[in-house]
Amino acid sequence: xxxxxxxxxxxxxxxxxxxxxxxxxxxxxxxxxxxxxxxxxxxxxxxxxxxxxxxxxxxxxxxxxxxxxxxxxxxxxxxxxxxxxxxxxxxxxxxxxxxxxxxxxxxxxxxxxxxxxxxxxxxxxxxxxxxxxxxxxxxxxxxxxxxxxxxxxxxxxxxxxxxxxxxxxxxxxxxxxxxxxxxxxxxxxxxxxxxxxxxxxxxxxxxxxxxxxxxxxxxxxxxxxxxxxxxxxxxxxxxxxxxxxxxxxxxxxxxxxxxxxxxxxxxxxxxxxxxxxxxxxxxxxxxxxxxxxxxxxxxxxxxxxxxxxxxxxxxxxxxxxxxxxxx
Amino acid sequence: xxxxxxxxxxxxxxxxxxxxxxxxxxxxxxxxxxxxxxxxxxxxxxxxxxxxxxxxxxxxxxxxxxxxxxxxxxxxxxxxxxxxxxxxxxxxxxxxxxxxxxxxxxxxxxxxxxxxxxxxxxxxxxxxxxxxxxxxxxxxxxxxxxxxxxxxxxxxxxxxxxxxxxxxxxxxxxxxxxxxxxxxxxxxxxxxxxxxxxxxxxxxxxxxxxxxxxxxxxxxxxxxxxxxxxxxxxxxxxxxxxxxxxxxxxxxxxxxxxxxxxxxxxxxxxxxxxxxx
Numbered sequence: 001x002x003x004x005x006x007x008x009x010x011x012x013x014x015x016x017x018x019x020x021x022x023x024x025x026x027x028x029x030x031x032x033x034x035x036x037x038x039x040x041x042x043x044x045x046x047x048x049x050x051x052x053x054x055x056x057x058x059x060x061x062x063x064x065x066x067x068x069x070x071x072x073x074x075x076x077x078x079x080x081x082x083x084x085x086x087x088x089x090x091x092x093x094x095x096x097x098x099x100x101x102x103x104x105x106x107x108x109x110x111x112x113x114x115x116x117x118x119x120x121x122x123x124x125x126x127x128x129x130x131x132x133x134x135x136x137x138x139x140x141x142x143x144x145x146x147x148x149x150x151x152x153x154x155x156x157x158x159x160x161x162x163x164x165x166x167x168x169x170x171x172x173x174x175x176x177x178x179x180x181x182x183x184x185x186x187x188x189x190x191x192x193x194x195x196x197x198x199x200x201x202x203x204x205x206x207x208x209x210x211x212x213x214x215x216x217x218x219x220x221x222x223x224x225x226x227x228x229x230x231x232x233x234x235x236x237x238x239x240x241x242x243x244x245x246x247x248x249x250x251x252x253x254x255x256x257x258x259x260x261x262x263x264x265x266x267x268x269x270x271x272x273x274x275x276x277x278x279x280x281x282x283x284x285x286x287x288x289x290x291x292x293x294x295x296x297x298x299x300x301x302x303x304x305x306x307x308x309x310x311x312x313x314x315x316x317x318x319x320x321x322x323x324x325x326x327x
Numbered sequence: 328x329x330x331x332x333x334x335x336x337x338x339x340x341x342x343x344x345x346x347x348x349x350x351x352x353x354x355x356x357x358x359x360x361x362x363x364x365x366x367x368x369x370x371x372x373x374x375x376x377x378x379x380x381x382x383x384x385x386x387x388x389x390x391x392x393x394x395x396x397x398x399x400x401x402x403x404x405x406x407x408x409x410x411x412x413x414x415x416x417x418x419x420x421x422x423x424x425x426x427x428x429x430x431x432x433x434x435x436x437x438x439x440x441x442x443x444x445x446x447x448x449x450x451x452x453x454x455x456x457x458x459x460x461x462x463x464x465x466x467x468x469x470x471x472x473x474x475x476x477x478x479x480x481x482x483x484x485x486x487x488x489x490x491x492x493x494x495x496x497x498x499x500x501x502x503x504x505x506x507x508x509x510x511x512x513x514x515x516x517x518x519x520x521x522x523x524x525x526x527x528x529x530x531x532x533x534x535x536x537x538x539x540x541x542x543x544x545x546x547x548x549x550x551x552x553x554x555x556x557x558x559x560x561x562x563x564x565x566x567x568x569x570x571x572x573x574x575x576x577x578x579x580x581x582x583x584x585x586x587x588x589x590x591x592x593x594x595x596x597x598x599x600x601x602x603x604x
Contacts, residue, residue, distance in 0.1 A: 018442055025442075029458040147530055147583035151541050152557065152576035159569050263449035267538055271561070282542050285453040293457065300450045308445075 007316060015305050019298070023078065026297045027071050030290050078298070084291035088283060093295040096280065101299075104269070104276035106188075108261055110196040115203030116254045122204060123211025124246070128238060130216060139212075142205040150264050154198045154271035161194060168194050195268045202264055203257070210253050214246045252314050258307025262300050340592045347585040347592075354582065355404050357397035377570050384570035387563060392556075396575045399553040400582055406463070406546075407533035410470030414532065415525045418475040419517070422482025426490065427509075436483075440476040448473050452535060456544045466545045470532045478524040482517065489516050519597040526590030530583045537579060553579050 049057075065073075077084070083093035126138040161167050169191055218224060224241055232240065266278030273279065277296060284293040334342070353360075377384040383392035425436035443451070451473045456465035489495060495512050503511075539545040540554025548555055553575055560571035 014441075017438075018445055021442055022446060026454055029454055033458045034460040143587065144580070144584060147534070147587050148580050149534055149537055149541075149557075149576060149583075151538060152572070152579070155557065155561065155564065155572045155576065158564055159572065163564055259444070259447045262447040266447075266449045266453075267542070270542055281450060281453055282544070285457045285542075285544050288457075293454065297446060297450055297454055300447050301445050304445050304447060 004317065007313075011309055011312065015309070019301060019305070022301050023075065023294075023298060024071060026294055027074060028067070030294060031067055031070070033288075033290075083295040083298075086284075086292040086295075087289045088287055088292065093291050096292060097277065097295055097299055100275065100277045100280050103274065104265055104278065107192060107196055107199065107269070107274065107276060108265055110192065111199035111203060111264075112254065112261060114196065114200040116207060116250070118200065119204040119207030120211050120247070120250050122208040123250070124215060124238065124242070126208065126212045127215035127219065128234075130219075135212075138208065142208050145202060145205040148202060149267075150198065150202045151267040151271050153201055154195070154268050157194050157198050158271065191272075191274070195272045195274050198268045198271070199261070199264050203261065206257060206260075207250055207253055211246050211250050214249050215242055218242055218245045248314065248319055252311045255307045255311035255314065259304045261307075262303060337596070340595050343592045344589050344596075347589045350585055351404065351582065351589075354397060354400050357401045361394045361397050362391075377574070383574035384568075386559075386571055387568075392570065392574060395551055395556055396553070396578050398551040399556050399575065400578055402546075402551060403533050403536055403553050403579070404582065406466060406536050406552075407470070407529055409467050410474070410532040410536065411525055411529040413467070413471030414474040414528055415478060415521060417471065418478035418482055418524065419521055421475065422479040423486055423509075423513075423517075425479070425483045426486035427505075433483075436479070440479055443473065443476045448535060449538060452539045453542070453544055456539060461544055462547055466536055466539060469539065470535060473535075474528055474531055478521075478528060481520060481524060485517055485520055486513055489513050523590055523594045523597065526586060526593055529590070530587045533579075533583055533586070 074084075081094060083097075085091065086093050086096050089096050122138050122142070126135045129135050162169065218241070224237070227237055227241055262278070265276060266281055268274070269276045269278035270282055277299070280292065281296045281300075283289070284296060383396055385391055386395075421436050421439070425433045446454075452466075452469040455469035455472060459465035459468055489512060492512075495508060498508055498512060536545065537552075537554040537557070540552050541558045542554075543558065545554060546552045556575045557572055560568070560575070563571055
């Protein structure tokens with residue numbers, strides 16, 4: 001138990017230094033952007049605002065103070081959980097992120113599970129059937145997917161399943177013209193399917209190729225040779241000797257891929273106008289909503305860290321080999 | 328023994344590289360061979376489905392999609408090359424610095440690598456693009472600043488390995504200076520690795536360029552970029568103009584795949600540990 005505690009403490013310190021640095025760098029970046037925060041806030045009413053009023057707004061927000069003081073003020077608020085008010089939505093950033101996160105997390109979990117399971121199966125099949133046409137086909141498929149733009153897959157999905165076949169709605173998270181309380185779970189799932197499938201299809205390649213490599217290593221080991229000599233074949237062989245050896249690396253890899261998952265979600269959500277975090281990021285960037293953009297950068301960073309931390313912990317504590325090797 | 332008249336693997340790999348390279352060059356300099364008059368507005372040939380005359384069809388303004396796609400890809404390749412080049416340079420410098428400038432520098436650079444890996448690429452690109460106000464500068468700087476970490480790790484590991492090799496130690500004993508060793512022992516060893524790293528980095532660069540432009544934060548809508556073409560096509564999807572999105576995306580996929588293939592083949596040819604597999 002002591003070991004887990006020390007490991008977590010060390011990781012936490014590192015994560016905190018990184019998060020603080022990310023906050024500082026992104027704060028500097030948006031401060032130096034050509035977009036005037038006052039103009040972005042007021043928008044079309046700019047002509048009605050006199051220079052004196054402008055000055056008052058700037059003073060009220062502390063825009064005249066040195067950047068370092070501004071950063072410290074902002075940082076103090078962030079630590080207390082106050083990320084400011086979003087300019088597009090006119091609501092606290094934390095509320096917007098929370099609401100969007102619920103939508104996004106459903107999408108990402110669905111895609112994460114599906115691409116993990118499907119990729120794992122593909123990798124296992126490819127390795128078990130090594131050097132046959134099945135293997136070559138799976139490899140070709142994975143390498144092609146790795147060079148496919150996510151948003152293009154989304155567009156294809158839209159064209160085929162939403163426009164031509166009409167099986168699924170064209171976009172958004174809920175049906176148009178229906179009151180919030182009348183939206184059923186089924187409606188939500190119908191809107192979720194296409195973005196989730198898009199994300200999953202693209203996410204398969206990495207896990208599949210990695211699992212294939214690992215399983216080929218395992219299959220060329222002495223204990224598998226011995227098992228084969230005893231007459232074990234096919235699924236039994238994989239079940240007894242392969243699965244446990246390749247499942248862990250695959251799971252670790254899936255956790256470490258949170259960053260790509262988030263990036264993919266940004267694109268998929270944009271294509272399907274799905275109201276998640278990714279779409280909010282794009283909106284914030286396009287319309288100069290600085291507080292929301294900063295909040296989202298921090299949030300996505302924490303999200304990636306959680307994934308990496310889980311991956312590290314699995315590597316460190318779940319695998320019996322590394323666990324015993326260090327005691 | 329069977330006589331084999333077909334090519335061996337090495338020759339096949341070499342031909343893959345040459346053909347892929349020629350294809351990319353053809354697209355890169357497409358301005359010289361496509362008929363640029365085709366992308367002017369021509370309302371008589373609006374929304375034509377793909378045919379021999381218009382391979383990829385035409386859009387709602389009667390512009391030939393094949394020409395637009397080729398020009399867009401050429402632009403994307405240029406932006407991707409610049410971005411990948413800058414990224415490789417950063418990776419090379421930081422990787423070398425981490426391996427040669429002592430423990431503090433090493434730790435700081437590995438912290439920096441973690442820092443850049445911890446923000447999702449696309450979010451970092453949006454942030455940088457936002458800061459620089461979009462356009463070429465935003466996209467290229469964004470790509471340069473986000474793609475170097477993994478390659479920097481490779482470079483660092485390589486330099487570490489060469490530094491502790493016997494022949495470098497002998498060289499040092501013989502009184503050669505650090506600069507001489509870097510120029511004559513480390514750099515030649517590093518060059519193929521960096522070249523391959525560059526080729527494999529390129530697909531990511533071009534895909535991210537297209538993605539950020541597609542989102543509307545990259546190149547301006549007046550440019551014939553592939554991301555712009557695809558984001559415009561979204562408006563016409565529900566009216567059944569499938570070719571607007573299908574062919575440009577497929578072409579982008581092929582270009583990226585070819586670059587990836589060239590990178591992989593180069594590695595097979597150059598990397599001594601993999602050359603004889």
